[in-house]
């Protein structure tokens with residue numbers, strides 16, 4: 216009989232006991248200390264350290280409801296998905312994801328590498344840190360995990376098995392509501408709209424029927440286009456960084472969906488960092504350096520994605536018909552079109568939806584925050600309604616410049 220034979224939500228003492236009983240990581244005379252460090256919307260994350268040897272690991276456990284809102288019930292199967300996705304992605308991109316050591320189906324826990332020497336990218340960006348390798352690393356991650364898990368590279372049956380393995384109905388439903396529905400109507404009255412822009416949100420989002428039509432098209436693409444094993448929640452809170460290293464984690468929203476969903480999430484969250492820097496950095500030269508780096512990073516991610524896609528495709532394409540002249544280019548155009556639309560969708564939902572982002576909510580000056588939020592919404596609408604026009608990195612920056620009046 217073990218305390219861990221039946222599921223319950225652990226506290227720090229339980230996490231220490233769990234480490235001793237279930238893991239073969241620490242010495243018998245280890246002096247273990249545990250801290251709960253989770254700051255996401257859903258899960259509990261324990262860091263266990265042996266103060267004698269400094270050896271440490273992470274135990275991530277899922278509860279049956281969201282931390283951000285206990286009324287939101289979520290399947291604990293998401294931990295299995297996270298473990299299996301990280302294992303699969305390790306084969307595709309090696310060191311760009313944390314190592315996973317154990318999945319415990321009873322406790323809905325996953326044990327993984329401790330990356331406490333890294334910083335959560337959103338925190339780093341809010342402190343206006345620059346990460347010179349990021350565009351290179353994330354473009355490799357995107358191409359290898361997305362194209363590498365798609366029907367371009369997998370045989371017919373293997374791909375269907377993967378689609379089935381990573382079916383993720385409850386987490387997808389969260390995105391279907393929070394990203395593709397509620398920002399346009401607030402049907403569940405849980406949107407978080409900054410008071411000074413309420414009227415603007417009413418006219419630009421809730422009342423814009425043409426926009427709703429374009430969003431509906433994207434929503435049905437998200438629900439029905441099983442293109443690749445996507446991360447599903449690739450914002451800057453799902454990325455750990457140092458100036459030399461990038462680690463993409465937390466793929467609990469993963470499923471077979473459109474590739475552009477991941478790329479668009481990365482681009483949108485970099486725009487939030489741009490608006491934070493532009494609104495809060497006082498020193499003009501520092502501001503230019505930081506926002507200029509974000510602009511180059513956005514441009515480089517799209518352009519590097521295109522280059523690496525081309526190379527990866529040529530080396531790995533299996534399907535006979537996918538080798539037809541012109542198909543590779545056509546397929547890329549669709550991915551970039553989806554990317555633009557999702558950039559817009561993520562920008563809107565993080566400004567007005569249930570789950571906001573600190574980059575924007577931490578802008579203390581009310582007028583600057585209102586301007587940043589309105590500009591994000593207007594840019595986002597362009598990305599959604601003119602999604603076919605974003606086929607290179609510069610086009611994303613051109614929209615930024617247009618709406619900030621440069």
Ligand code: SR1
Nearest residue numbers: 256281283287393448570
């Ligand atoms: C109820 S969960 C709210 C948001 O947090 C996650 O990180 C996802 O982005 C989700 O939409």
Ligand code: MG
Nearest residue numbers: 255448453465
């Ligand atoms: Mg998360």
